[in-house]
Amino acid sequence: MKNIKIKNLLLRPLTMSDSNDVYAYSKSKNVGPRxxxxxxxxxxxxxxxxxxxxIDKENIWGIEKDKKIIGSIGLIDDPHRQNDQARMLGYALSEDYWGQGIMTAAARAVLAYGFDTLALSLISVVHYPSNRGSQRVIEKCGFLYEGTIxxxxxxxxxxxxxxxxxxMTRAEFMSKK
Ligand SMILES: CC(C)(COP(=O)(O)OP(=O)(O)OC[C@H]1O[C@@H](n2cnc3c(N)ncnc32)[C@H](O)[C@@H]1OP(=O)(O)O)[C@@H](O)C(=O)NCCC(=O)NCCS
Known part of the structure; x- marks a missing residue:
């Protein structure tokens, strides 16, 4: 799995030495419950x-900014789809960094990695109806709304x-390029 560089961010595998950084944002009541x-x-x-x-999981990255891990993003198996070429996007960011476009940039980079490098056929994502911030990330990335489960x-x-x-299907991703 490759590192992904985006302007002032680096997406890279997490190691146990990142534990303090991960704990710092994961203890917040505003992050996990969303x-x-x-x-x-x-x-x-x-x-x-x-x-x-x-740790040692494929396609799960820490989001590094200024030498600190401020969030994570990954492509995991989609529990709703029986398709080896489909993955589900998931992410979380320290609330100190919300509203700066960071997750939209990270998600776009991971979509490109998923379709271009992993040759996936589909990437899905879900959010709870109350999570407007995540909804906006998803909309800005250009996903198609399928419905409410x-x-x-x-x-x-x-x-x-x-x-x-x-x-988002591979064809939809290619048509947006
Ligand atoms: C969701 C989350 C990843 C967004 O990260 P982020 O870097 O702040 O996202 P961006 O800055 O790229 O975009 C956020 C968008 O949501 C909007 N937004 C944020 N909170 C909002 C709210 N309460 N109501 C409406 N819009 C909201 C922002 O204005 C922005 O949209 P805009 O660019 O049109 O103004 C971050 O809030 C987070 O980690 N939340 C907790 C964990 C989580 O929700 N994970 C996803 C589970 S599905």
Missing amino acids: AGWKPHESIEETMEIMKAIF RQAEKIYTGEIRDVKAYS
């Missing part, structure tokens, strides 16, 4: 989660949430 995950309660919890979902996910609190589902 994506359905519980705020981290300790650096030890961050380290366990990093081992389980970030009602009562789709049980989050860490036990609450069942709808998700708004979007996708």
